[in-house]
Amino acid sequence: SSSQQNKWNKRHLSWRVRTFPKDSALLGRDTVRALMYYALKVWSDIAPLNFHEVAGNDADIQIDFTKADHNDGYPFDGPGGTVAHAFFPGERFTAGDTHFDDDEAWTFRSPESHGMDLFAVAVHEFGHAIGLVHTSAMESIMRPYYQGPVGDPLKYDLPYEDKVRVWQLYGVRDSVSYTNQPGGASQTPDPPVLLDLPDNRSTPLLVQDAPDRCTSRFDAVAQIRGEAFFFKGKYFWRLTREKHLVSLRPAQIHRFWKGLPPNLDSVDAVYERPGDHKIVFFKGLKYWVFKDNNVEEGYPRPITDFGLPVEAVDAAFVWQHNDKTYFFKDNQFWRYDDHLRHMDMGYPKDSILWKGLPPHLDDAMRWSDGSSYFFNGKEYWQVPGSDMEVEAGSPRLIAKDWLFCTEMQADSPDTEAKSTETRVNVHRHPDHAENGFEVCSCTS
């Protein structure tokens, strides 16, 4: 193989699928995102690199499905021929960007005759995106020629030749977290993280004590990797970035978020930390930090690490306007800098500064529309952009606008209150969901 085409100096790389295959009948958007996630994971499992999906336009690795001449010097040529390319880390404006020919029939877990295996090609292209060039080694994934599907993404094991070349570039990952144990002994693969249905699919019947999403109030709400998570008791619901409910049934927290104590019966607040995009869970005096859906070693730790003098946290979110982390407890709030890891001076302040918010919060989160959302009971308040005042139409009902419940379901009496206050005047809003219309969202 020829000389390496430089490498990334930073270790945290963001990615985003900017355009999807036009003919998405073959591959749904969530499947495409899941395949990109796993193709990147092949490399981050063995090299000290961390990839995280973002929603914005400033991703390090922008992924596009495009065709013919798309003005980057590598025009595609219709079905067959050239099928994809990626830009090396050293490219000035396009470093890491990866393009797939939208004239190909991209497939997943299909026979070779049905088309081009997207996962196999993506692993190859992301090899370029981190700095590897083509090689003549017959078993390498970096051979320039398409060699057919490489099997199940959850069980894929990179050829040793390719591991050596990426170790030469970046060194070995200290805590190797193989998708597969080296040496081929395939253990049950890690469950797909944040990109596939939580593994409660195997429990066809709803566990009896599972809460009802239409009448609950929520312990915590968070935007994680661009998706919305609503936590209640030992369960959570998940919405894709298009606000599609992944499943009408809640998933069980312990079966997806690995490493929380089994006796944990609920969480107080959750947020995705800026910078390394790890996920922080709070309960009482403790907090846990997750990389993807695995808790990191050394947790739980005391929330005094943040300089919080309180005995618990009601709400935590990152304000898009300044990328600072805000903690709320009762009628006070703190501002914390997650990049510098210290509390900003002059806090706590009275939460009345957030005009129009209720005195107590269940949680808060940022959303991809640029607004911040505050949740209490069955209602939510929207604060646009960099304002500190709720927008006119707030509060609205969570169940109808986020969890696809009909008016009747959403307004039925609260099964339990997180605080003693009762809901006296539930505001009536035009019904967003058609009566009796259940929303089913299909993901990968």
Added chain:
Amino acid sequence: APSLTTEQLDMGVDWLSKFGYLPPPDPVTGQLQTKEALTRAIKAMQKFGGLKVTGLLDQATLGLMKTPRCSLPDVSEMDVASRRRRR
């Protein structure tokens, strides 16, 4: 090997240029590739692709040229230059 059609030869030369085995024809003089350069390029491509190294655009070589692949060249300009320097 059966004699090549002009189209096959053109396709082969385009392919070898596209993927870095042949320098692009000189845009000023339109200088075409010499036969030696072409033979050298074919041998390099056959070696990289794991084919029998004949220096000819035989069926196996033309077949591999038709295989779906990554757009990026197999030989970067740097390699071509460093090989020239070595020569």
